[in-house]
Amino acid sequence: MKKHFRLGLVLLIVVFVCSSCRTASNTGDDADISDPANTADNGDLQTPDDSSEGNQVGSQNGTQPEGQSGSQVDNGPDTELGENQDTDQEENEDRIIWRVDLNHDGIDDRMVVDIIDSLYTSEGAKINVYNGVTGALMYTATADLPHTGWNGFYLYTNDDGAYLLNWIPGMWQGWGSYFYEVFSFNERDEKVMLDGDSFDFSLDDIQREQEGMDELLSFIQRVNFYLLQSWLIADTDDGVLIYGTQDNPIVNSFSPPTWLYYPPGF
Numbered sequence: 001m002k003k004h005f006r007l008g009l010v011l012l013i014v015v016f017v018c019s020s021c022r023t024a025s026n027t028g029d030d031a032d033i034s035d036p037a038n039t040a041d042n043g044d045l046q047t048p049d050d051s052s053e054g055n056q057v058g059s060q061n062g063t064q065p066e067g068q069s070g071s072q073v074d075n076g077p078d079t080e081l082g083e084n085q086d087t088d089q090e091e092n093e094d095r096i097i098w099r100v101d102l103n104h105d106g107i108d109d110r111m112v113v114d115i116i117d118s119l120y121t122s123e124g125a126k127i128n129v130y131n132g133v134t135g136a137l138m139y140t141a142t143a144d145l146p147h148t149g150w151n152g153f154y155l156y157t158n159d160d161g162a163y164l165l166n167w168i169p170g171m172w173q174g175w176g177s178y179f180y181e182v183f184s185f186n187e188r189d190e191k192v193m194l195d196g197d198s199f200d201f202s203l204d205d206i207q208r209e210q211e212g213m214d215e216l217l218s219f220i221q222r223v224n225f226y227l228l229q230s231w232l233i234a235d236t237d238d239g240v241l242i243y244g245t246q247d248n249p250i251v252n253s254f255s256p257p258t259w260l261y262y263p264p265g266f
Helices: 004-034 037-045 050-063 203-208 211-229
Strands: 092-101 109-117 122-132 139-144 154-160 161-172 175-185 191-202 230-235
Touching: 109 230, 122 154, 122 230, 139 161, 154 211, 161 211, 175 203, 175 211, 191 203, 203 211
Parallel strands: none
Antiparallel strands: 092 109, 109 122, 122 139, 154 161, 154 230, 161 175, 175 191
């Protein structure tokens, strides 16, 4: 019986050893799956070329989105500096700019004429002349609508340059006072007279004496010599405002009132 027991024990040992050998053999076969050669074959699914192409696309789209540019900035509607600087003035004014060399330095000065349309002022036109180099105010005047403020301004030119002509044919009850002056400016912005004169008269004397009438007509002739070579800037004679522009010049002459020729006491 002991022999049978020993024989059975030996058979169990043999079976166990055989099983162990078979397990080791299977493990070695599985290890071949992770062989470096097999891994390299599977790596063909992603090549360096494929990876490089993907980076280029990402770089293009990532640094600058389509339809946008870093150099383009929206600053809103285009505007010109100073375009609406005068829109806050109380009166309704038309501003006319003349550019002409009135101090004869070779550089155009700036003459600003404000045509005033308001029920709250007696002014018809306001004139300011500014030095073309320094911007300093050289001259200012008004042409008013009431009788006491009637005034006229013209731009006279000759071979020596440009001048301002101020002409006032003042008439009152029974007498008159005509006045004109033609002037420019010097380097100190001071008036320099070219010509000027005045003529005061009594209406009765002019109508009674031919000599007085001749003198008056001679004075008017001298004024018209300048007017006919001048451009109208602004004039309020007879309480009516008329004005011109540099782009649309107007020449204006003066005709004596017809009642100057009436007989005395008419």
